[in-house]
Amino acid sequence: MEPILTTPAALRRAAQTWPDGVAVVDDQWGDPPTVELTWSEFAEEVRTFAAALVASGIAAGDRVAIWSPNSHHWPVAALGTHYAGATLVPLNTRYTSTEAVEIIERSAARAVIVSGAFLGGDHLAELVESHADSLPGVVVGVTLDGSSAVPDIAIEWSEFLARATETTRDEADARADAVAPEDISDILFTSGTTGKSKGVLAEHQQTMSGSQAWGANGHLSSDDRYLMVNPYFHTFGYKAGILPCTLFGATMIPLAVYSPTEAMALAERRKATVFPGAPTIFQTILDDPARADHDLSSLRLIVTGAAIVPVVLIERLQSDLGVDTVVTAYGLTEASGFVSTCTPDDDDETVANTCGRAFAGMEIALSEEGEVLARGKMVMRGYLDDETATKETIDADGWLHTGDIGRIDERGNLTITDRLKDMYICGGFNVYPAEVEQTLARLDGVTESAVIGVPDERLGEVGRAFLTVRDGVTLDEASVIAYAKEHLANFKVPRSVVVVDAFPRNAAGKILKRQLS
Structure with a gap:
């Protein structure tokens, strides 16, 4: 094409x-x-x-x-x-x-x-x-x-x-x-680590290059029927969904609210062939007692990512659902969602344990500190009204600094091992603790807060807020969570709250979040 x-x-x-x-x-x-x-x-x-x-x-x-x-x-x-x-x-x-x-x-x-x-x-x-x-x-x-x-x-x-x-x-x-x-x-x-969201400016050619590469990698065609549980406001639903369908003629099948029951019923009714989503989505389907009541044999391609994917999940998608092709990918909004991907020819170990190689039109490298760098056709023009942040993120050689730590093997496969930032992923959505901490700081009685992501079986990670409070103030978990719900989207709301006497700190006074759990 x-x-x-x-x-x-x-x-x-x-x-x-x-x-x-x-x-x-x-x-x-x-x-x-x-x-x-x-x-x-x-x-x-x-x-x-x-x-x-x-x-x-x-x-x-x-x-x-x-x-x-x-x-x-x-x-x-x-x-x-x-x-x-x-x-x-x-x-x-x-x-x-x-x-x-x-x-x-x-x-x-x-x-x-x-x-x-x-x-x-x-x-x-x-x-x-x-x-x-x-x-x-x-x-x-x-x-x-x-x-x-x-x-x-x-x-x-x-x-x-x-x-x-x-x-x-x-x-x-x-x-x-x-x-x-x-x-x-x-x-x-x-969202950014300062808590202030950044507007990512993407050109048509950057967006379309990514959508073209994504669709080509998945062998998308006019014979495909694409089940869309990924929200359209996200790159996964918009640039890896709507636009590839437009480029390759696949049928869009939108689903507004995910549940395994609704997704399976819609996939069966419309004979869906392509079904991308976060690993938790497929785990809930595989574990659903009613799965055997639905004919999901039309599915040929599943694309997942955003978290470490157990090898057994890849194997079950193929054996239990009969899906021929399962691939994983890695991206971020600043690259229109497209940095690297596995291909349909990769083995289960590669798909489960890596994010694959650079998309066509992109290249990846590591900085001396091990930060993942990306450069190519999909990298944004910059941030809206924020030239300083743009220069901090895209260097003079055009490399986008992702903020993720990783490694690249001898075959060029990328694996994400850590995050430079404190961001965690709740149900497929990025959560930046600084934004949550700024909200909790406005709650009367709170003197300081620190938010981390902790493992959750259903959502991957959820927030846990650690607070110090003024003398004589009593705050219970329910009231803190209720306050957060008034001011934040649900995926940002901490699921647990711990009040501490003092935070562990380094010599410079910075809170040592890795000592919190």
Whole structure:
């Protein structure tokens, strides 16, 4: 395949190459009925969304945020944003409304696509009730439950699409023509060790090079049906999901909320062939008593990563599920999610114990300290409004300093052995202790805090908070966790709390976290 370096070009090629192939099937809501779009229909829906953005005053280069779970709306909005020449800003669905508004404001988003009632929550209502004055001029409500009622400050999805006219469609086409490989495609925010999140600026050519390499490595094709449990706001769901499907013609099958029961039922119903996810996802499926009741024989490819993968898990995926190919990979947002990968030809030991070799278009090396360095087509342009952090992360020779410690064997396979930073991974999501510590510092009575990741059978790692408190103050675990839940996304909330008299420190006074457990 010739390199395709912008998403509008990929979308148009998909509509021309597989016009009658199924682009997306979304039947997870029950009522309204199943939404199924061919690639030609999907491309027209994207074009309509882009035209509605144009009609709403969104200019080329403006930023559009999406705060909504996996559904057919998300890829339409994402690619529609690009088609209109704008930049996508995905928001973590587990954010609190305060966290979401911070990103909306920092990115200067001029539009936000936001879900309404869903799983007992309502993002749109939360924003309107607490942050109405901070919202951009265009607020589009995605009513997943089938209703069409949205607050006056917003416009419902179908009504928004109705804003498109032939004139604005023509303008959208012209903007799609003008999108260049070096234009910014998206800004994904990832927390930093200081607790302040950083906005990663990725160009179309960086994003598309990674998606192309990922799809080619997995031998993705128009015969594939791709079960998407990885959240679209994450590189794993967006750049290793939506975009490879667009490049290779695979069918997108979104799932908004993971459970082994729902995932297996959807995989069986839609005869899914490709199923990426964190190791914990596959462990829950393998251990589910009802697994034998589901026919999962259609699965041919599983891709996992983000943690050490037991060899026995690889073997069980092949023997118990009958999956031919299981591969692991390593990436980070600053490289569009793509640094290294195993290939379908690798043996179980290599897949389980390494992150494979550099993706096509990338190279990896180690610094003198053993830090993993990455360089190549997928490395970001830099951080939003933070030139200092950009220079600290990408050196003069173009090497991206990942912050991870690793080793590279004689075959070029990378293994991650430690982290320079204190970050840990909870249920597949990166958690940066400094952010949690800053939140706990605001709790009355807390004098100092330190947060570490501790092993958890289900989530891989969870947070444990160690606190010192003022004399005479009593804080119990339940109240600390309740406070954290008010201010942080659930995956960041510590699961246990320990009050200590004093912290272990080094000669410079720094807390020795490795002595905490």
